[in-house]
Structure formats: structure tokens, C-alpha cells
Amino acid sequence: MTTSSPATDQRAAADRAVADLVRGESVWAACGLARRRELLERVHTAVGEQAAAWVSAAAAYKRLPEGSQLIGEEWITGPYPVLTGTGALAASIRALEAGGSPVDAFTTRPAPGGRVAVRVLPHSTYDRLLLSGFSADVWMPPGVTTEEIRSRAGLALRRPEETAGVTVVLGAGNITSIPVLDVLYELYAHNRLVVLKLNPVTDGLLTVFRAVLAPLIDIGAVRVLTGGADIGTHLVHHPSVNHVHMTGSAATHDAIVFGTGTEGANRKRAGTPLLDKPVTSELGGVSPTIVLPGTWSDADLRFQAEHVATQRLHNGGYNCVASQVVIISSQWAQKDRFLVHLRAALAKAPERPAYYPGSDDRVASALSEYSGARRIGDRVLIEGLDAGAPGSALTTEYFAPVLGVLELPGAPGAFLDEAVDTANEKFAGTLGVNLIAHPRTLATLGPALDEAITRLRYGTVAVNAWTGVGYLTATASWGAFPGHTIDDVQSGIGVVHNALLLAGPERTVVRGPFRPAPRSLLAGEPSLSPKPPWFVTNRTAATTGRLLADFAAAPRWSALPAIFASALRG
Known part of the structure; x- marks a missing residue:
């Protein structure tokens, strides 16, 4: 038989x-x-x-x-x-x-460049309480009107x-x-x-x-x-x-669409895919975090260093939108102090097993390629990156706990311009980019900040928040910046999530509080949010996460006190 x-x-x-x-x-x-x-x-x-x-x-x-x-x-x-x-x-x-x-229950507003933005967060009273100080807007492409947004939402x-x-x-x-x-x-x-x-x-x-x-x-x-x-x-x-x-990854995408080895590479060059049907994708890339110079308190430096460490180390670094390179100003007076806090935050974060296949090899590759790479526990920090020199840190998604530091010259305005150009032209992928800046710096920049956001060719842009908040916002769009093709796929084609079923969104813009409560309130920021539960240094993340999921399963006022109490202890 x-x-x-x-x-x-x-x-x-x-x-x-x-x-x-x-x-x-x-x-x-x-x-x-x-x-x-x-x-x-x-x-x-x-x-x-x-x-x-x-x-x-x-x-x-x-x-x-x-x-x-x-x-x-x-x-x-x-x-x-x-x-x-x-x-x-x-x-x-x-x-x-x-x-x-x-979209009938959601507000819209003008966005730069003849765009319309849909405010998707906060939407409910629960949003305003549980994510106090956070917001998210979905920007539509230039020329799309509010009526077109309304009439086309719903898709299939x-x-x-x-x-x-x-x-x-x-x-x-x-x-x-x-x-x-x-x-x-x-x-x-x-x-x-x-x-x-x-x-x-x-x-x-x-x-x-x-x-x-x-x-x-x-x-x-x-x-x-x-x-x-x-x-x-x-x-x-x-x-x-x-x-x-x-x-x-983009490499996996190409293997599926064009095949592997020399034959696959030849098909890609010739534009003759092996797979003859439409492919949409979400593929990650090398996500930057741009830290604008300013005058920060030591508590601000410490908190934002933990913020950056979280952007890299959440889920062990195995996130498509994990920050891989921090861009800072070489002329920032507090640069060295920020890096001291960043090293400490990387050391303080809990270690964890390298569960994703190939992680150890990618870590070893970073250590061998860069003389400025050093181990901090089970993760790697690469200092002294050069945007003008060849190297993997800006062009290859490590998908591992590896974080690089790239310095560019300039005071806030000039530095931001250079950082935007570098992120657009030197970094692989277009999924997400983070900007961190003191509220006074943002106020000084004024319209230049919106111009910078407009110029950034990324599917999600987060200001004083991690782009992961965009992933967690059901009504936001999630995906690469539009315009990629299968032979230059970058971070993918199409969007997901997008629970409002908006037709052809361009990007999501997320904003968050610069400081956690109660310091935010003492500084005049209208935010009640403590250290977010997704921070890798949050002591009560497991309890808060369970309570949030339980609330999402059955939203009710009676569940809020326990959530707030756990979050504040984090």
C-alpha cells in the first residue's frame, strides 16, 4: 500500500x-x-x-x-x-x-499642498481619555475633495x-x-x-x-x-x-514575483515577472527617527531615549516599522547627553530570545561591518554612521535589535531640511518615519514643520510618537508611500487597516505628547497620557495590555479606572 x-x-x-x-x-x-x-x-x-x-x-x-x-x-x-x-x-x-x-461622523480639514485630511483619532470620548494627547490624520492625495472622499469611502x-x-x-x-x-x-x-x-x-x-x-x-x-x-x-x-x-521583506517579495537566483534577477531587470497576477504588499524597510535639536530637561532626554529604544526593541526588533537609524544634529549642545541616555535605555530594556529566524546572523553582520558597532546586552548600537559612505545600515532592513546613529549638521530648520532629504534619498523603504522635537522647537518651525511632513515620502509620519501608533489606529491607513511598482517595490504596494475604507489614501500623520503625564500637565501640554504601555521599559505593560484588550472587546465606562491605575503605575 x-x-x-x-x-x-x-x-x-x-x-x-x-x-x-x-x-x-x-x-x-x-x-x-x-x-x-x-x-x-x-x-x-x-x-x-x-x-x-x-x-x-x-x-x-x-x-x-x-x-x-x-x-x-x-x-x-x-x-x-x-x-x-x-x-x-x-x-x-x-x-x-x-x-x-x-466618513460622515469624522471631521476633515485642509492639509498642505491642496490636500484634505481626515481626522481619525481621537474620534470618541474613549479615545480622548485612553489616548489623551495623541492624534492621527489620514491625508488624501492633492486635489481630492471632501465630497469625493465621502462618496468613494466604502470601497468594494x-x-x-x-x-x-x-x-x-x-x-x-x-x-x-x-x-x-x-x-x-x-x-x-x-x-x-x-x-x-x-x-x-x-x-x-x-x-x-x-x-x-x-x-x-x-x-x-x-x-x-x-x-x-x-x-x-x-x-x-x-x-x-x-x-x-x-x-x-522586499527580498521575499522579489523571490515570489520574479523567482530566485540569477534567473530571478534577470526577470526583474527585464520587467518580466514569474507571477502573472496582481500583488499587494507591506514590506518594511529602514525606518529613521529624526531628533531635532533643542533645549531639553534631563527628564525629557531620558524619556525620549526610552522612546527611541522602544521604537527599535519592541517585539525584539522584529517589526517592519522598527526604527533602525536615529538622525541627530552634530551641533546639538545636548547630543552627547542624549546618547548617554540612549545607551542606558538600550541597556535597561529587558533582554529576550532571538525568536525570528536569521536574527543572530544579521546582528553578527552589523558587528562585523561597522567599527563603531558595540554590543549592549543582546542588542547592537552603531555610532558614527556616514550617509555618504556605502553601508547596510541605511539600505538593508536588519529585522533584528540593531540601532544606528547618524549625525548631520545644522540648527533645527537647516538640520530638518537635510534630515528629510537624507531620509528620502538615502534610506531604503517608505513605510514610516518618526520626528521628535521639543514643543518650543515645533512652535519655532511653524509652517516649516508641515512642509517637512509633506516632503517626507513615507506612508506614516509620526511627530513625538512612534509610527506604531498609526498601526494600532484602526481607522488610519497603513502601508508604504504610494507609487511603488513590483520591480521597485520598496515598502510595498497598497494599504491595509483603513477601517473607514478610504479610496487611495496617501499617508497617515500621527502626533503625540512630548512628555508623559504628569510632567506634560506641569509643562502646559494638554495630555493625560503616562508612559505608553508599548514602551519596552513599562513595568505594568502586561496588565495594562490585557485590560485594554478586555475593554476593546466590550467598551464600558466601568473598565476605565483599572486601566488608568495600571497605566499610571507603568
């Missing part, structure tokens, strides 16, 4: 999954807005029910010790954004059901009966909300049925993800599979698959 191999069995399962979705397309087409909202609300409920198991499975594969404050990251980037995302998307569907637009949900076939989502292995959010966006924003192929790193979440997506699996709209690169290749080239969406 002959038996099939595991690989054969996996390919057969993949074929059955695609066939199921092809059959399920007529069922999904027949689901009107009310039915789609009801299914989404059931997913929301399932996420709340599975949240603890979700976090436990994520902590297991990342090898986080039980009781570690770092488990807060898994609450805040796992079930929490899926809960807020499903809630916001359901609200958009309700607006469409009522004959309106998802304006024509739910016009389905668009089957897509393969190649799931991320780092942030566990990404695969589920990508599935929901493909299904609801683009009307494509979805087969999700998990990254092997996250196979331990298979049971959780199937439980969370069960309402959509049951009607034949979603399938969730495991398997290696061979199964991913089989799926993306399947003749019944119409589209591919992936999260990963």
Missing part, C-alpha cells in the same frame, strides 16, 4: 481550500451589508473569547517568560488591534447600511455583489494581528475570498486563528492553512487564485 507524503497532503489541502473558496464566492456575493456586519461582529466576539489563548500561543513561540512585562506587547499588538479594527469596520458598514458614508462594500475572486494572504510571522487584519481587509475592502497561509513561525496560532475566523470559514469565505515556502509557492501560482497579498 502506498502512502502520500506530508508535502503531497499539504498541496492537496491547499487545492481543496482554493476550490472551497471558488464555490463560496456565490455565497459571499449574496451576503448583503447587514449580513457582512453580523459576521464581522461575530468575529469580534470570537476574538474576545480567544484573546487569552491568542496571547499565550504568541508568548510561547516568542519564548517570553511567564509573568514578563513583555507579554503586554502580545496583548497590544495581537487581539487588541483586531478588536478595535472589527469594531471600527462594523461602524463603517452601519454607515453604509443607513445610506451614508463611513459599495458593490458587495461584485466579488473579485480568491486571494492568497501570506501571513506575517512577527506581529500576530497582521494575518487576521489582512484577511479582513481583503474580504471587506476588496471583496476577495481569502486563503491565509501562515508563516511557519506562527503555526502555534492555527487553532486560535481558525476559531477567530470561524464565522467566515463556516460560510466558505476564508480558509487557514499551514506549510512552508513550497505550499506558499503552490498557492500563489494556483490557476484559481486571482491576487496575492504578502507581509515580509
Whole structure:
């Protein structure tokens, strides 16, 4: 008797999954807005029910010790954004059901360069309390009017009966909300049925993800599979698959689209892809943090050093939008003191296992390439980078706990101009950029700050906040700056999240408080936010993260005191 191999069995399962979705397309087409909202609300409920198991499975594969404050990251980037995302998307569907637009309840304002911005955060009273001092605007491209924004918001949900076939989502292995959010966006924003192929790193979440997506699996709209690169290749080239969406690196994208080795490189140069179907993607890159010179207190220096350390070390450094290079002014009088605090913040952050494949090799590569590289615990700091010299720090995403420091000359205005040019022209990728500046510096810059934001070719720009806040804001768009092509993909093509279903957003601009409360209030900043729970140095991140996810599952006033108490102890 002959038996099939595991690989054969996996390919057969993949074929059955695609066939199921092809059959399920007529069922999904027949689901009107009310039915789609009801299914989404059931997913929301399932996420709340599975949240603890979700976090436990994520902590297991990342090898986080039980009781570690770092488990807060898994609450805040796992079930929490899926809960807020499903809630916001359901609200958009309700607006469409009522004959309106998802943006009707949101304000708009003029943005530089003939643009219109949609204020997506804060939106509710809960936002103003839980994220006091933070804001987010989605900028639309120049020339798009407010009425056009309103009439086009909703995307494929304006024509739910016009389905668009089957897509393969190649799931991320780092942030566990990404695969589920990508599935929901493909299904609801683009009307494509979805087969999700998990990254092997996250196979331990298979049971959780199937439980969370069960309402959509049951009607034949979603399938969730495991398997290696061979199964991913089989799926993306399947003749019944119409589209591919992936999260990963530009190198992985090119391997999928053009193939590997010399033949793949030749296809890319010739512009003749191996994959003959549309591909959208979110691919990361080398994200900079621009620190503008000013006169800061020692507490400000220490807090912002921890902020930068968080931007690099959150999730062990395995974030597509982790800051990889800090750009500071060589003429800043407090430069040396800031670097003392930055080294201390990197040393103070908890160490953790290098769970993502290849991390140790990438760390070793940075240490061997740069004479100014030094180990600080399990991470690396590279000082003395030169934007005019060849090197990997500005052109290769390390996806590891490696942070570089690049100095440029100039006082705030001239330095900012040079930093913007350097970030645009020298850095690989366009996903996110951070700017940190004292409120007095921002006031002095005036319109020059908006001009700098406008010039930065990045999908998310954060001022005194981490671009990760944009990722966590369900109503914000998330993705590369628009305009990339498959043969120069940079940080990807298309956007995700975008729960207002805005058509063709250009970028998200996030702003946050320069100082945490209570210092912010004493300095006259209108913010009640203490040290954010996503800081790697937050002592109560695990408790605060769990409480936030519980609140997102069932928003209620009675839950707020416990959240505030935990956050203040952080």
C-alpha cells in the first residue's frame, strides 16, 4: 500500500481550500451589508473569547517568560488591534447600511499642498481619555475633495455583489494581528475570498486563528492553512487564485514575483515577472527617527531615549516599522547627553530570545561591518554612521535589535531640511518615519514643520510618537508611500487597516505628547497620557495590555479606572 507524503497532503489541502473558496464566492456575493456586519461582529466576539489563548500561543513561540512585562506587547499588538479594527469596520458598514458614508461622523480639514485630511483619532470620548494627547490624520492625495472622499469611502462594500475572486494572504510571522487584519481587509475592502497561509513561525496560532475566523470559514469565505515556502509557492501560482497579498521583506517579495537566483534577477531587470497576477504588499524597510535639536530637561532626554529604544526593541526588533537609524544634529549642545541616555535605555530594556529566524546572523553582520558597532546586552548600537559612505545600515532592513546613529549638521530648520532629504534619498523603504522635537522647537518651525511632513515620502509620519501608533489606529491607513511598482517595490504596494475604507489614501500623520503625564500637565501640554504601555521599559505593560484588550472587546465606562491605575503605575 502506498502512502502520500506530508508535502503531497499539504498541496492537496491547499487545492481543496482554493476550490472551497471558488464555490463560496456565490455565497459571499449574496451576503448583503447587514449580513457582512453580523459576521464581522461575530468575529469580534470570537476574538474576545480567544484573546487569552491568542496571547499565550504568541508568548510561547516568542519564548517570553511567564509573568514578563513583555507579554503586554502580545496583548497590544495581537487581539487588541483586531478588536478595535472589527469594531471600527462594523461602524463603517452601519454607515453604509443607513445610506451614508463611513466618513460622515469624522471631521476633515485642509492639509498642505491642496490636500484634505481626515481626522481619525481621537474620534470618541474613549479615545480622548485612553489616548489623551495623541492624534492621527489620514491625508488624501492633492486635489481630492471632501465630497469625493465621502462618496468613494466604502470601497468594494459599495458593490458587495461584485466579488473579485480568491486571494492568497501570506501571513506575517512577527506581529500576530497582521494575518487576521489582512484577511479582513481583503474580504471587506476588496471583496476577495481569502486563503491565509501562515508563516511557519506562527503555526502555534492555527487553532486560535481558525476559531477567530470561524464565522467566515463556516460560510466558505476564508480558509487557514499551514506549510512552508513550497505550499506558499503552490498557492500563489494556483490557476484559481486571482491576487496575492504578502507581509515580509522586499527580498521575499522579489523571490515570489520574479523567482530566485540569477534567473530571478534577470526577470526583474527585464520587467518580466514569474507571477502573472496582481500583488499587494507591506514590506518594511529602514525606518529613521529624526531628533531635532533643542533645549531639553534631563527628564525629557531620558524619556525620549526610552522612546527611541522602544521604537527599535519592541517585539525584539522584529517589526517592519522598527526604527533602525536615529538622525541627530552634530551641533546639538545636548547630543552627547542624549546618547548617554540612549545607551542606558538600550541597556535597561529587558533582554529576550532571538525568536525570528536569521536574527543572530544579521546582528553578527552589523558587528562585523561597522567599527563603531558595540554590543549592549543582546542588542547592537552603531555610532558614527556616514550617509555618504556605502553601508547596510541605511539600505538593508536588519529585522533584528540593531540601532544606528547618524549625525548631520545644522540648527533645527537647516538640520530638518537635510534630515528629510537624507531620509528620502538615502534610506531604503517608505513605510514610516518618526520626528521628535521639543514643543518650543515645533512652535519655532511653524509652517516649516508641515512642509517637512509633506516632503517626507513615507506612508506614516509620526511627530513625538512612534509610527506604531498609526498601526494600532484602526481607522488610519497603513502601508508604504504610494507609487511603488513590483520591480521597485520598496515598502510595498497598497494599504491595509483603513477601517473607514478610504479610496487611495496617501499617508497617515500621527502626533503625540512630548512628555508623559504628569510632567506634560506641569509643562502646559494638554495630555493625560503616562508612559505608553508599548514602551519596552513599562513595568505594568502586561496588565495594562490585557485590560485594554478586555475593554476593546466590550467598551464600558466601568473598565476605565483599572486601566488608568495600571497605566499610571507603568
